[in-house]
Amino acid sequence: MSETYNLTDAAIKIIQDRRSIRDYTDEPVAEGDLDLILEAARQAPSGENAQPWRFIVVRDGATRNQLGAIAGGGSGRRFTAEYVTKKMQERFTTLDDEEKKKAIFEKLTSGKVSTFLAKAPVNIVVCGKKEVWDLPYDTSAAIENMLLMVTAIGLGACWVIAPCIDIRDEERLKALFDVPEGFKVISIIAIGHPTRPHKPRPRMERHELVFDEKWGAPYYEEGS
Numbered sequence: 531m532s533e534t535y536n537l538t539d540a541a542i543k544i545i546q547d548r549r550s551i552r553d554y555t556d557e558p559v560a561e562g563d564l565d566l567i568l569e570a571a572r573q574a575p576s577g578e579n580a581q582p583w584r585f586i587v588v589r590d591g592a593t594r595n596q597l598g599a600i601a602g603g604g605s606g607r608r609f610t611a612e613y614v615t616k617k618m619q620e621r622f623t624t625l626d627d628e629e630k631k632k633a634i635f636e637k638l639t640s641g642k643v644s645t646f647l648a649k650a651p652v653n654i655v656v657c658g659k660k661e662v663w664d665l666p667y668d669t670s671a672a673i674e675n676m677l678l679m680v681t682a683i684g685l686g687a688c689w690v691i692a693p694c695i696d697i698r699d700e701e702r703l704k705a706l707f708d709v710p711e712g713f714k715v716i717s718i719i720a721i722g723h724p725t726r727p728h729k730p731r732p733r734m735e736r737h738e739l740v741f742d743e744k745w746g747a748p749y750y751e752e753g754s
């Protein structure tokens with residue numbers, strides 16, 4: 531066990547350093563690095579050890595372009611729905627600069643925020659066996675393992691669900707990757723070398739998240 535405890539600092543650092551990275555250099559991802567990332571996925575826990583995941587490694591430029599286009603379409607439709615239902619406006623109530631807000635809304639509803647998949651040197655298409663009850667949890671565990679390994683080896687990745695939400699896009703993905711009946715496309719993981727360091731996105735405070743014995747009783751003091 532002593533070896534395990536010696537790794538604590540490394541483990542928390544990797545977890546805290548992970549970011550969603552959406553811009554990559556042209557440098558390819560080394561095969562050895564991909565092996566580590568895929569091994570991390572393979573070792574994830576799954577309900578009843580069902581291991582319902584399958585992974586398609588996509589490096590071909592033309593296929594990546596198609597993936598980017600499908601993601602852009604799905605993302606544009608999702609954000610347009612958020613705009614029409616006013617969910618998007620609620621997210622940005624604290625932003626007073628109307629011009630800036632308009633530009634953000636335009637960028638989001640255009641779908642351009644998700645076309646970066648085409649630029650990632652590698653996309654891992656995560657598929658899953660539909661009949662497995664715990665499928666979303668199982669695949670999420672495998673994906674998080676991959677994201678942490680990506681961070682550990684100095685690469686950057688983003689978990690992307692945009693092209694998998696709309697059933698029409700999912701059908702397009704299934705056709706693009708020959709995914710058989712009985713399996714669905716769960717998410718895409720875009721991976722590459724980050725172009726720059728990224729700031730962490732904000733997180734809720736510990737006292738807002740963790741309760742002591744019963745819901746609502748603070749486990750952590752505010753500001754601790």
Ligand SMILES: Cc1cc2nc3c(=O)[nH]c(=O)nc-3n(C[C@H](O)[C@H](O)[C@H](O)COP(=O)(O)O)c2cc1C
Pocket residue numbers: 548549550551552643644688689690691692693730731
């Ligand atoms: C289930 C899930 C789906 C996500 N889908 C997308 C996506 O479609 N496009 C995208 O750019 N980021 C996506 N993300 C990344 C989140 O936007 C990101 O994790 C969040 O903003 C927090 O930022 P961080 O990962 O840098 O801490 C997704 C993350 C998760 C967990």
